[in-house]
Amino acid sequence: MDQIADDEFLDIYHRNIKRVYQISMLYLKNITDAEDSTQIVFLKYLKSKKTFNTLEHEEAWFIRVTMNHCKDVQRCWWKSHRVDIEKIPEVHTTEENEFALLKEELLELPNKYKEVLFLYYFEGFAVKEISKHLKRNESTIRTQLSKGRELLKINMGGYYEEKY
Amino acid sequence: MKKNINDLFDSLSPSESQIDKMYRSINQNRNTSSWHLSLKSYALVGSIVMVIIICTCSVVLYLNQNNKQDNYQEVSNTRNLANSQETGFGGFVVTTYLTKESQEYLGGNYVEESKGSRLALKTRLLLPTYDLLSSMTPGYPFTFELSDRDSNGITLKIEVDNGQFLTWNSESGKVSEIGTIAMSKTGETLYWSPIIHDAKNTRTASEATIKVIALDKDKIIATQEILITESDHRYYAELGELIILAE
Numbered sequence: 001m002d003q004i005a006d007d008e009f010l011d012i013y014h015r016n017i018k019r020v021y022q023i024s025m026l027y028l029k030n031i032t033d034a035e036d037s038t039q040i041v042f043l044k045y046l047k048s049k050k051t052f053n054t055l056e057h058e059e060a061w062f063i064r065v066t067m068n069h070c071k072d073v074q075r076c077w078w079k080s081h082r083v084d085i086e087k088i089p090e091v092h093t094t095e096e097n098e099f100a101l102l103k104e105e106l107l108e109l110p111n112k113y114k115e116v117l118f119l120y121y122f123e124g125f126a127v128k129e130i131s132k133h134l135k136r137n138e139s140t141i142r143t144q145l146s147k148g149r150e151l152l153k154i155n156m157g158g159y160y161e162e163k164y
Numbered sequence: 165m166k167k168n169i170n171d172l173f174d175s176l177s178p179s180e181s182q183i184d185k186m187y188r189s190i191n192q193n194r195n196t197s198s199w200h201l202s203l204k205s206y207a208l209v210g211s212i213v214m215v216i217i218i219c220t221c222s223v224v225l226y227l228n229q230n231n232k233q234d235n236y237q238e239v240s241n242t243r244n245l246a247n248s249q250e251t252g253f254g255g256f257v258v259t260t261y262l263t264k265e266s267q268e269y270l271g272g273n274y275v276e277e278s279k280g281s282r283l284a285l286k287t288r289l290l291l292p293t294y295d296l297l298s299s300m301t302p303g304y305p306f307t308f309e310l311s312d313r314d315s316n317g318i319t320l321k322i323e324v325d326n327g328q329f330l331t332w333n334s335e336s337g338k339v340s341e342i343g344t345i346a347m348s349k350t351g352e353t354l355y356w357s358p359i360i361h362d363a364k365n366t367r368t369a370s371e372a373t374i375k376v377i378a379l380d381k382d383k384i385i386a387t388q389e390i391l392i393t394e395s396d397h398r399y400y401a402e403l404g405e406l407i408i409l410a411e
Contacts, residue, residue: 013187018177021186025176035186038178042190065273071337072272072300099175106172112336122173135335152169 013042015055016062019123023063026114027070029107037073041066060133063123067115074111105152113148120145254311255406256376256388258283261305263292272300272334280307283390283403291392291399294358302330302339303357304399306390308376309350319379320348326372330355356392358399370394384409 020041024034044065052058106114119125119133120141127145131138178186259280261270270278270292283289291304308320322329322345329342332355346354358369374390389404 010187013190017183017186021178021182022173022176031182035178035182039186039190039193042186043193046190046194068273068334071334075272075300075337099171103172103175117169118173121169 020062020066023066024070026118028073037069041069109151113144113151116141116144117148253386253408257309257311258390258403259307260401262289268292269299270301283401285403288400288402291401294399302332303355305353305355307353308348321377321379322346322348322354323375324372326369327356327358327360330357
């Protein structure tokens with residue numbers, strides 16, 4: 001029988017489901033693939049029977065495994081050659097339209113910018129931590145953050161105090 | 165309504181119903197896996213008993229058949245050991261990823277999820293299934309090292325007569341074509357791809373010989389070959405004899 005108890009797994013699931021799904025959405029850009037990827041990552045966790053010393057360790061493991069899994073999926077031939085039927089245009093107000101366009105811009109960014117922006121702005125990691133997670137130089141992370149913002153044409157203000 | 169980047173990421177969050185749906189699905193798969201696992205363990209016990217019976221009967225025949233080959237291997241190993249002691253060269257360590265199931269593909273996380281195995285002398289070992297469309301790695305990973313840690317100044321030259329070598333950065337996904345000759349640092353991983361692009365078409369190599377050469381400046385100290393063969397769409401690797409050339 002599984003060594004990870006149901007209630008223990010439920011706690012871990014609720015602590016990580018949002019970030020695993022969001023990372024999957026960032027990479028795979030559609031709900032079906034993101035849901036599949038999320039389930040596979042949690043099944044990998046159950047299979048690995050991994051124990052974490054700290055919450056940071058747990059968080060880092062889920063981020064890394066999700067990113068690696070999504071990159072695997074992206075490398076698959078069938079994935080890169082198929083057309084998503086989920087991209088059905090929705091009716092929006094002008095403000096919603098701007099937001100939807102910005103969201104589309106974010107999803108279309110190259111992986112290296114998306115992951116850095118996500119970890120910095122959403123997960124609240126400092127550049128040093130991101131550098132450790134992604135195994136890239138701190139200066140590279142700073143450049144990618146700046147380039148990512150530029151590509152997104154972010155002039156939304158308020159959130160960009162530097163944590164270098 | 166001024167939105168910020170956090171709102172953007174927040175808009176990618178799953179809904180409550182999605183969270184519930186995925187949790188139910190994970191639990192279902194988890195239980196299915198457990199059920200399969202218990203069934204598998206019963207099958208495994210039965211198989212082990214069968215295997216023991218078959219092995220007992222086969223061992224005598226096997227020992228007789230391989231007697232000559234064992235003697236030959238012993239002689240060549242002794243010769244290599246003698247050469248190693250004379251020259252101080254400790255030999256090569258060639259590591260790759262093996263499988264026991266013929267249909268197992270190598271995933272992109274293979275370093276974290278699998279265990280690299282050292283190739284054994286004159287023993288044919290099964291590699292994971294390679295398929296251009298399904299495999300997550302660009303070829304078969306081989307890591308070449310010198311077993312002697314004090315072999316400073318010795319460089320490794322790796323050659324292959326069929327297919328080609330590639331390097332792969334698993335983080336960025338970048339694949340670089342190296343060709344059929346590579347200068348490798350000890351401990352570096354090269355990917356051997358059986359795919360051959362000719363002027364006319366693309367085909368798959370059914371066999372190849374990888375030659376590892378230890379060089380002290382331009383002088384060849386030792387060489388060893390890895391024979392890769394294909395049978396029924398499955399690739400096998402076998403380590404050849406170590407040849408020490410320097411006196």
